[in-house]
Amino acid sequence: MKSWPYLLAATLILAGIIHITAVLLWPGFVMARLVSGLETQSGINLAVHATRADENSRTVVRPSPDLIYTICAFDVSEHPLKISAPVPDDTYFSLSMFGDNTDNFFVVNDSQLTKNVVEIVLVKDDDQLTTLGGPPMVVAPSETGVLLFRTLIQSEDRFAELDAIRKQAKCEPVIPTQ
């Protein structure tokens, strides 16, 4: 009996399974590598103020040199995360959040904010929503991920001012007092 038709079918089926598995796992692998890299570089749940993008920048893929980025790798498995930042005047500013599968699950920009500061608490599930008060809360679809502050360098004259403002952005775990 010829075995090659069975071997060919098995090869194609296995190739299909490997293909699908690779496509499904790739986003999580890339995000985990980013979170791990930021954790090694500066720590988890801490705001990192990236230098202005140039040809050596590797934190953000396809970075925009017209923006300055502050990035924070989060892990809300143990504690919620309080996120705060002043909002600069007369330029584009946004806070965006990304789950461990790359999904942009939350974004807010300066034109949607009523105050000159953004304050949000990121929690891991609905249970924590009832235990905290204060700033608006966002439920993270995954325990780990990344959040990103974008500030547009509206003009080179304003770079120093905007850079100083965005460096006041903070990510800090909300640890209950005993």
Added chain:
Amino acid sequence: MNLLLKLLGCLVVAVALGLGSAWWLINAGLGSAVQNGAWATDPAIGATNADPYTRAAVARAGLLALNITETAYFTAVIDDSGEPLSTACTYKLTGATALATRWWSITAYGADHYLIPNEAKQYSQAMNSVSPRTSGGFEISVGPDAEGADAIATGYSGTGVGDPFSLTLRLYNPSSAIYDHLASVALPRIVKEGCQ
């Protein structure tokens, strides 16, 4: 023994086929669900209902990209005549009228998806940097010798055949006139002027 070798061969071919085809699709760029001239986009970029292939493409070529409610990303790897963009060539980008968005920028990237090294550090042009025209439009020169105002440099050294590169058009807080008509809204034309 013969069967064992055949099974091993099948396994090697299956891994090569599976991983190779996955990488080929992942590496194909940031989505081409919608084509508008030389520009392509995918409204599912960054969306929580994105399909696995879009998520994988975002992880490769647009990690931390915003969803379309915040920003529309158009990418061009070809010019208006369908030729691949090359760092050895000079292109004229022409926007006939103002883009209906709060802010826009156009940035050049190398094949590795990062900014292209160039002496002038002239990686992009944006709404707040280009010279305004009475029509509201703009004109940008992209190429090896591009420098100064209204220019994006591609870093070509003058040797070899040039490298492929891509352009990303970012439209922050686009109006509904844009995100409701991604395939037909007027976007900058990309016309090749010559090559070194």
